[in-house]
Amino acid sequence: MSEGQIVRGRRRSAAHSSEVRSNGVWARARWIAAAAGASVVLASCGTVPGAAVTIDGTQVSTQALRAQISEVAGADAAADPDASAAHARSLLTTIIRHQLALEVAKKKGIDVSQSDVNGFIAQYDSYRSTTPSAPAMPVVLGVPAGSVEATSYDLLVFDKLMAAIPAEGVDVTDIDVTVDAVPAATWADAVAARTKYLADPALMTADAAAALAANPQLPGGHESLLEQPGHAIFGIFSTAAGEILLVSQGTQGYLVVRVTDRTEKPGMLTKKMISDTNTSAGLQSEIALASLLLGPEAEALKVRLNPRFGVWDPRVVQVVAGRS
Numbered sequence: 001m002s003e004g005q006i007v008r009g010r011r012r013s014a015a016h017s018s019e020v021r022s023n024g025v026w027a028r029a030r031w032i033a034a035a036a037g038a039s040v041v042l043a044s045c046g047t048v049p050g051a052a053v054t055i056d057g058t059q060v061s062t063q064a065l066r067a068q069i070s071e072v073a074g075a076d077a078a079a080d081p082d083a084s085a086a087h088a089r090s091l092l093t094t095i096i097r098h099q100l101a102l103e104v105a106k107k108k109g110i111d112v113s114q115s116d117v118n119g120f121i122a123q124y125d126s127y128r129s130t131t132p133s134a135p136a137m138p139v140v141l142g143v144p145a146g147s148v149e150a151t152s153y154d155l156l157v158f159d160k161l162m163a164a165i166p167a168e169g170v171d172v173t174d175i176d177v178t179v180d181a182v183p184a185a186t187w188a189d190a191v192a193a194r195t196k197y198l199a200d201p202a203l204m205t206a207d208a209a210a211a212l213a214a215n216p217q218l219p220g221g222h223e224s225l226l227e228q229p230g231h232a233i234f235g236i237f238s239t240a241a242g243e244i245l246l247v248s249q250g251t252q253g254y255l256v257v258r259v260t261d262r263t264e265k266p267g268m269l270t271k272k273m274i275s276d277t278n279t280s281a282g283l284q285s286e287i288a289l290a291s292l293l294l295g296p297e298a299e300a301l302k303v304r305l306n307p308r309f310g311v312w313d314p315r316v317v318q319v320v321a322g323r324s
Contacts, residue, residue: 050063052064052065052305053304054302056301060092065091065092065309072087089321090142093233093317096301096303097154097291097317100294100317101157104297105157107297110160110161112156112157112160117156120156158287161290162271162290163271165270168268169269169270170268170269170270171268173267174225174264175225175265176222176223178222178259178260179257179260181219181257183218184256186253189253190246190256194244197244208220218255219255223237228285229316232288233288233318233321234320235311236259238315240259243258269292274286288317291316291318292317301314305319
């Protein structure tokens with residue numbers, strides 16, 4: 001992500017929500033910006049009670065995570081458990097991704113200096129000085145003010161990784177899924193529907209077809225990690241065929257989503273695909289796609305995540321919603 005790209009991404013998201021912007025109802029499904037909270041304080045293993053995550057033997061405490069959720073989400077997190085859970089997944093994704101960025105920079109000899117980070121921040125501040133309506137950078141990235149430098153470092157590492165992509169692209173693993181979706185008004189309705197559909201899969205097939213006929217904007221059909229990277233946060237690329245996820249749409253209720261088919265296959269990731277994703281779906285989708293460049297390191301990283309916060313999936317390099 002170059003300095004120009006992040007500013008362009010912010011210009012779009014100043015007019016549109018930083019949530020997923022494509023595929024109809026997915027656009028209303030609740031998820032919080034992926035670039036959040038990179039600099040949660042890390043402490044030596046065994047010194048922090050109640051670890052939210054342990055990364056290569058180093059813990060991030062639940063207390064530190066909750067403090068960052070409170071700062072980023074404010075009253076929304078306390079009032080809406082779904083929002084709090086989504087913020088937690090996004091924060092944890094960025095905490096883990098920051099460790100990956102440090103590891104990749106060391107491994108590949110990538111040099112991102114403090115001066116580079118300062119210039120990156122100053123570039124956006126300069127834009128903001130001429131655009132009074134533009135939010136402050138912590139809002140752009142969804143991070144506490146103290147985390148802006150660490151998150152900026154990560155984005156600059158991505159920028160250098162992208163610059164090194166050859167014209168033909170790099171090999172990655174793509175994940176294709178087919179999904180059915182049925183809306184539910186409340187959490188209790190969604191839980192009841194999930195139980196019913198697990199017992200009678202054919203009933204969900206019929207109900208999903210009827211729901212899609214009534215509302216063509218509902219999710220349904222084919223999804224690809226390389227084509228819809230921003231949708232990975234929902235867990236659809238991390239779930240086995242036949243599993244059912246419950247996805248919050250905020251004030252719009254819930255989606256009961258079943259993965260009917262799932263295939264992992266070789267894919268090719270190009271620099272153009274990443275930049276085009278920014279144009280079509282926004283900065284967070286660009287980050288999600290660029291994060292696939294960290295795949296080998298993500299597979300090797302030893303991550304132990306408290307299951308109350310979700311599931312770490314190194315294949316998509318994100319903490320995603322669990323099957324709840």
